[in-house]
Amino acid sequence: MAWRTIIGQERVKRILARAIAERRIAHAYCFWGNEGIGKDALALEFAAVMNCEQPHVDSEGITERCGVCWSCIQASHLRHPNIQLVFSLPAARLSGNTDSDSSSVPSPIAKLSDEQIHIIQEQLRLKAVNPYHNITIPNAVQIRIASIREIKKQISMSAPQHGRRVVIISEADAMNQEAANAFLKTLEEPSANVTIILTTSRRDHILSTILSRCQQIRCDVLSDEDISTALVERQGVPKEEARLIARLADGSYSKACELLGExxxxxxxxxxxxxxxxxxxxxxxxxxxxxxxxxxxxxxxxxxxxxxxxxxxxxxxxxxxxxxxxxxxxxxxxxxxxxxxxxxxxxxxxxxxxxxxxxxxxxxxxxxxxxxxxxxxxxxxxxxxxxxxxxxxxxx
Ligand SMILES: [Zn+2]
Structure with a gap:
């Protein structure tokens, strides 16, 4: 069951599974590589496996999640209290509290309109159904300091009774400077039982001081074969069409999914x-x-x-x-x-x-x-x- 949501990436799966088996899970990772190859999917699956209530180890020594426990179900709906997914949000409407006011910690979505919140919920629903879905929200180009403060708040809460708290920062290169500086401080003070995972297709846009504090894991471009098989199995695409799309997708499953409409x-x-x-x-x-x-x-x-x-x-x-x-x-x-x-x-x-x-x-x-x-x-x-x-x- 575990890792089954992941297309290809055998090498990376083994690295992560070994970290779980040997109980050497890093405080921070950076999953990097081309767009649409499954970096978020890997991060979400890794987090879900670490939080499963009844994991088991398969014949190759890979820890699998059960897929049916409360934790697995919550994780697959992106609703697990231990697993936080952070991504770019639109700027808050101007009123009173601005981005630089640190006296309180307003939720990063506190000042968004109902419509914006509705869009975010819909995007999260799509991401839960297909972890390869690219979250796209109008005018959301930056990860702002309010999101980083939210992360700090989550991390400072007492350790979970079961599993591990995991914060996934999707396309972390979108952090603006203020957010990146605040995030660096968070990284410098690792907390027990917390793992932060950055994903990025533009690693060179992330501060080197941040990268040096993460275990960096390169993710591979997917093969045409992996993509066409996934299109057949997951999207019900006829085999021939799937092979044609795979050729056009440049090793990116997200791109392949976008091409479905063409x-x-x-x-x-x-x-x-x-x-x-x-x-x-x-x-x-x-x-x-x-x-x-x-x-x-x-x-x-x-x-x-x-x-x-x-x-x-x-x-x-x-x-x-x-x-x-x-x-x-x-x-x-x-x-x-x-x-x-x-x-x-x-x-x-x-x-x-x-x-x-x-x-x-x-x-x-x-x-x-x-x-x-x-x-x-x-x-x-x-x-x-x-x-x-x-x-x-x-x-x-
Ligand atoms: Zn489970």
Whole structure:
């Protein structure tokens, strides 16, 4: 049961499980690594395991939580009194007590509007259902000193009768300077039976004096396989679609979940159509026209993300064509299985000696160029020229 909420991260799980088994739990951790790979999920699970009332140790020596005790149930609803999740909140409305008034400790949410509190509750509900959910609250860009004071208050309370008090500061790089300085003082006076876990995808934005007081644990990017399996099991996504999304998700399960709402089939249809234009006679005029249509509503960054996604989809498609050309097609290796007919026709026409492999590499290079901020239209025209050179080369 324990750790089952976590996708991948076997190495990190073992480090944490060993700390529990050997009773060497640090006072402070920093879980760092790319966005959406499960740093919060790991922190929440770690906290839940430490608080389970009936934990047991499996055959590999990993401590598991039972999943059914009062503590496990509270933890899974993010309602456990020992486990506190801290994240960015909107600024309080101006009135009397300001951020710098330290005479009392107002709750960080005391001055938020009912609507804001409602949004926060809804975000927490989503986080409880899916610990990979990114908490997003309008105008919440900073972790403020009121949140750090709340942490101090929690820590100063008497030790829990059972388990361990755990404070998780999600995206801790969002602490403003005042909060970070106050937090540093908290770290300098560790309390018994309390663990603080910072999570961050921007470790270089955290004070080095804070980092040096934490045990730093790097979390890994997820494999495509881990992501697609999780999409199938958790979100009920059909296997083929899950593999397509995993390719686009850059090792981030949160990003994969965001992509669920996107019409990838439509994007793929558009890019495969564009490929046909690229390979047609007198392509330059038509291609330029198509590209102007495609990027016409030039919205900058969004355009770039969209074209990049389309190219990644084209890359999966071209790799499928390559797989078909060399293996005759073990169908379970084909990602765009619903396109099998089109793929076969493409391979018949162009699948001569390694050309498709070179074509896939040309698409990879185009994606690289886009990521390095190259001009979108120029990148696609260069790609068209490369693909024509590669795919027509041996047909002359
Ligand atoms: Zn339990």
């Amino acid at each position: 019409d990838l089939q439509q994007l793929r249809t558009e890019i495969v159509r564009l490929l046909r234009v690229m390979l047609a006679p007198r392509f330059i005029l038509r291609l330029t026209h198509e590209l102007e249509e495609l990027t016409g509503k030039a919205t900058g960054e969004r355009d770039r993300v969209r074209i990049e996604r389309m190219l990644i989809l084209l890359l999966t498609w071209m790799r499928d064509a390559y797989t078909l050309s060399v293996s005759g097609g073990h169908q379970d290796m084909i990602i765009n299985i619903d396109q099998l007919g089109d793929l076969r026709r493409f391979v018949q026409r162009f699948g001569v000696h390694g050309n498709l492999d070179a074509a896939a590499r040309a698409i990879e290079q185009a994606i690289e160029r886009l990521r390095r901020n190259a001009n979108i239209i120029l990148t696609l025209i260069t790609l068209a020229l490369d693909l024509r050179r590669i795919l027509y080369a041996q047909q002359v």
